Amino acid sequence: MMRGVRFSPYTGREKTPFEKYMDVFKELLLYTSGDVNEAIDWLRELDKQYDISGDPDYKTDQFLEDLMKKGMLREEIRPDGRIQQVPSARMEQLIRQNALEQIFGKLKKTPSGNHRTKKAGTGDELAENLRPYAFGDPITSIDMHQSLLNAQRNSGIDHFQIREDDLVVRETFHNSQVSTVLMIDISHSMILYGEDRITPAKKVALALSELIRIRYPKDTLDIIVFGDDAWPISVGEIPYLQVGPYHTNTVAGLQLAVDILRKRRAPNKQIFMITDGKPSCLKESDGSYYKNSFGLDDYIVGRCLNMAAQCRRLQIPITTFMIARDPYLQQFIKKFTQANKGKALYVGLRNLGEIILDDFEKNRTRKL
Incomplete structure (x- = not known):
């Protein structure tokens, strides 16, 4: 030990009032699906209870003014002619970076194609x-x-x-290169029973897209959502995702994922699926929908298992992240995983992102 030197714990730089507000505001934008007005209302209520900035001279109105000055918000004309504030591209990027740091930790950019087989x-x-x-x-x-x-x-x-x-x-x-399709369940059950499952799912999608952008730029990530039907979305749409009055058409999501991966030239392909595990809908060849919300329907389950087996034959492993605790539904996921010879992870909402990162890294060398 050096004589005459006194060491004290390093506490880091104190955050400014603006930064303290920003940390909360970015989270609220995800919970409100990008609704700035609703997020600000929540911010005011939280500030009343917890004094977010710790500075009596810096309140929500000052923070909102600074957001506009810094170009974090932009004005958009609504269909009814009214002007509303929406997140700018810069704010969307900050939200992605925030999700990356929360879920995957701080990663440095490395050369393209950086994964070892x-x-x-x-x-x-x-x-x-x-x-x-x-x-x-x-x-x-x-x-x-x-x-x-x-x-x-x-x-x-x-x-x-x-x-x-x-x-x-x-x-x-x-x-090597990896092409990944991330499937996000946006059926109504993703917000049932007092559990918000869609916000963590959005965080994972944002973080995974940012991870690939900065660390594996040769890789591809496609994001699709599935309810009664399935459709692709862009990274920019993720913060604004909302759960709809949908059933869960898992087959449609898998069919779209396979169609996307067929067009990708990467030698390694995989599907990540975040769901509460209960398929309840199919679209028939005549365009009609077959739906059954009560229990696990044998017809729907059979179609799901067939898709899982088809992905296995195409050498596309499916990793399912089951975010519901019902043992009955977990039994279906077990059968689904056996048909695909993929993986199933039964996880809580808090560690969802960490497990996705771990499996994303492992799947890069699975078939080589």
Whole structure:
């Protein structure tokens, strides 16, 4: 220990009143599906109870004024002619970054295609292992330093010469690409029984999209939502997702996911599905809907299991994140997972994102 030096715990930089407000406001925008007015109303109520900024001279009105000055909000004309405030592109980016930090931690940007497979050979990322040169190895992979040392040891300084047996190459790993489809259940059951399951699902989608953008830019992520039907959405639409008066057409979601992945050229493909686990709807070939909200319908379940098996034949693993605790529904997910030979994770809402990150990283090397 140094004499005359006193150490104290590092507390970090104190957040400004604006930053304290912003932390809460970003969360409220997700809960209100991007409704700025509703988020501000909640902000005022929370400020009354908890004094968010800790500064009597900085209140919600000042924060709202600063948001406009900093370009975090923009004005939009509604269909009825009224002007409303909506999040700007900059605010949407901050929401994605916030979700990434909350769920996945702080990650630094690395070169594109940054995931290692278990396959050695001619690749584009240097490894630590050396092996003897073999015909066909590119010259650029030869480790000249070690090869010269081998030649010196084998032939001596006086009769120095390099033979093929002296040459060694450094192993490389292939940087592979992964195409992922993230399916989000937006059926009415995602907000039933006093549980908000859709907000954590939105956070995961935002964080996963930001993760791929900054760390794996060669990868692709497609996001789809499914209720009575299934349709793709953009990253920019995620904060504004709302649960609808829908049943759960899991088959339609899987069919759309497969159609998307068929068009992707990446060698590795996978589906993540966030759901409460109860399929209750099908769209028939004549365009009509078959629905059954009571229990697990054998006809609907059978179609779901067929889709799971089809994905298995196409070598598309499905990882299902089950966010309901009903053992009856968990039995269906177990059968579904067995048909696909994928994975099922029965998780609470708090650790949903952490498990998705873990599985996303693992699935990159699953088939290689």
